[in-house]
Amino acid sequence: MKKRIATVSLAGCFGCHMSLLDIDERLLDLLELVEFDRSPLNDLKRFTGPCDIGLVEGGCCNEENVHTLHEFRANCDILVAVGQCAVMGGLPVMRNAIMHAEDPLRECLETAYLDSDYVLNPTNSIPNDPALPLLLDKVYTLADVVKVDYQIPGCPPSGETLWHTLDALIAGRQDRLPYELIKYD
Amino acid sequence: MAETFTFSLDGGKISAHPGQSIMEAADAAGVYIPRLCDTEGLKPQGSCRVCVVKMNGRTVAACTQPAKADSVVESETPEILGYRRDLVRMLFHEGNHLCPICEASGRCELQAMAYRLGITQSTKYPYLQPVRPVDASHPDIVLDTNRCILCGRCIRASRDIDGKNVFEYVGRGIHKKVGVNGDNLADTNVSIDDRAIHLDICPVGCIIQKGRGFFTPIGKRQFDLAPIGGEEKGHEE
Ligand code: SF4
Ligand code: SF4
Ligand code: SF4
Numbered sequence: 001m002k003k004r005i006a007t008v009s010l011a012g013c014f015g016c017h018m019s020l021l022d023i024d025e026r027l028l029d030l031l032e033l034v035e036f037d038r039s040p041l042n043d044l045k046r047f048t049g050p051c052d053i054g055l056v057e058g059g060c061c062n063e064e065n066v067h068t069l070h071e072f073r074a075n076c077d078i079l080v081a082v083g084q085c086a087v088m089g090g091l092p093v094m095r096n097a098i099m100h101a102e103d104p105l106r107e108c109l110e111t112a113y114l115d116s117d118y119v120l121n122p123t124n125s126i127p128n129d130p131a132l133p134l135l136l137d138k139v140y141t142l143a144d145v146v147k148v149d150y151q152i153p154g155c156p157p158s159g160e161t162l163w164h165t166l167d168a169l170i171a172g173r174q175d176r177l178p179y180e181l182i183k184y185d
Numbered sequence: 186m187a188e189t190f191t192f193s194l195d196g197g198k199i200s201a202h203p204g205q206s207i208m209e210a211a212d213a214a215g216v217y218i219p220r221l222c223d224t225e226g227l228k229p230q231g232s233c234r235v236c237v238v239k240m241n242g243r244t245v246a247a248c249t250q251p252a253k254a255d256s257v258v259e260s261e262t263p264e265i266l267g268y269r270r271d272l273v274r275m276l277f278h279e280g281n282h283l284c285p286i287c288e289a290s291g292r293c294e295l296q297a298m299a300y301r302l303g304i305t306q307s308t309k310y311p312y313l314q315p316v317r318p319v320d321a322s323h324p325d326i327v328l329d330t331n332r333c334i335l336c337g338r339c340i341r342a343s344r345d346i347d348g349k350n351v352f353e354y355v356g357r358g359i360h361k362k363v364g365v366n367g368d369n370l371a372d373t374n375v376s377i378d379d380r381a382i383h384l385d386i387c388p389v390g391c392i393i394q395k396g397r398g399f400f401t402p403i404g405k406r407q408f409d410l411a412p413i414g415g416e417e418k419g420h421e422e
Contacts, residue, residue, distance in 0.1 A: 097316045143307050151307050155285035182300045184284035
């Protein structure tokens with residue numbers, strides 16, 4: 001039976017998803033072995049049922065991310081943190097440590113939307129539409145929020161690294177990354 | 186020629202002479218023991234503990250422990266590799282290590298050590314995410330101690346080779362960090378030509394030479410090509 005895989009990008013840049021496309025023609029091999037459930041790759045927005053493997057890119061920067069992550073944990077037997085953002089917060093986590101700021105989140109938003117010389121914002125306000133997910137006080141890693149079974153480092157992990165890991169996970173094989181595939185950048 | 190004696194390291198015979206540390210004797214024999222705070226040309230200080238080995242069953246730092254005749258030293262055992270992984274992991278959790286945006290990535294000894302030790306899986310430790318100021322006051326040099334592993338290599342190089350004392354430890358325990366001898370770097374007599382500023386002194390990305398940026402392309406950087414310490418060993422996690 002084909003394994004069911006779900007994927008999502010939380011506080012990530014989609015680079016990790018793009019990297020999956022770098023496995024090139026092996027995508028066809030992958031489709032022989034797996035069926036995609038909820039994923040931006042097929043635009044399915046909800047789980048249709050339980051999955052074997054959940055691949056999560058990005059950490060949690062807003063309440064919707066946390067909600068989605070809990071859904072993934074509940075629906076996936078194996079949850080994999082994919083890329084530095086999911087593993088340790090990645091670039092978004094920089095906002096947790098803005099130098100000397102009393103209130104790093106506010107300072108970050110003010111710089112992004114009000115104060116920067118490169119901003120044109122006629123309303124001079126920070127976006128506050130009720131439809132926007134509420135930002136968290138800081139950026140959290142996946143492991144801060146749920147139990148993570150495996151993590152794949154890299155920004156993004158190369159297609160080769162993703163293939164190596166998926167191939168082992170799908171076959172249920174214990175494996176480790178060879179030296180040249182372990183990268184934190 | 187001074188008298189020599191031998192000891193065993195992971196079953197191999199290493200010869201040493203009195204006064205040599207385990208590390209020096211192993212280096213001379215071409216056997217690599219992982220290390221971060223120790224580097225060629227500086228006095229060993231035994232603070233990072235990554236060179237931990239067992240000598241006759243007792244854990245010691247190979248860089249400061251004098252070799253002993255007929256002793257049995259273990260280095261690449263599962264237990265010791267476990268200690269090394271934990272030590273290296275704690276360094277990643279204690280500072281802010283955003284490798285994707287770090288100029289040292291690919292030539293960083295901390296990162297390379299983690300790769301050598303095969304660290305890919307998550308840990309029980311929390312990320313401390315310290316907030317330390319970045320000192321970009323000097324025209325040629327930036328000091329970003331958010332990545333500092335307190336190895337003291339800059340301190341020893343400045344003091345013992347440059348004769349300047351530009352860097353020093355300040356604070357104690359978890360608050361210990363590296364400070365400079367002045368309000369900021371521009372206020373000191375540091376120079377880009379100092380040994381302490383040379384790229385091989387800071388093992389991580391704290392001491393940055395301005396205007397260089399990411400000067401080696403990905404794929405061609407030092408540890409893209411070969412693991413730190415040469416041929417990999419002890420990779421199983
Ligand atoms: S790890 Fe890198 S590539 Fe992946 S989502 Fe984060 S920033 Fe993008
Ligand atoms: S100092 Fe080394 S481990 Fe830290 S962010 Fe830079 S490359 Fe990564
Ligand atoms: S600044 Fe660099 S060389 Fe100095 S103690 Fe920190 S890590 Fe070591």
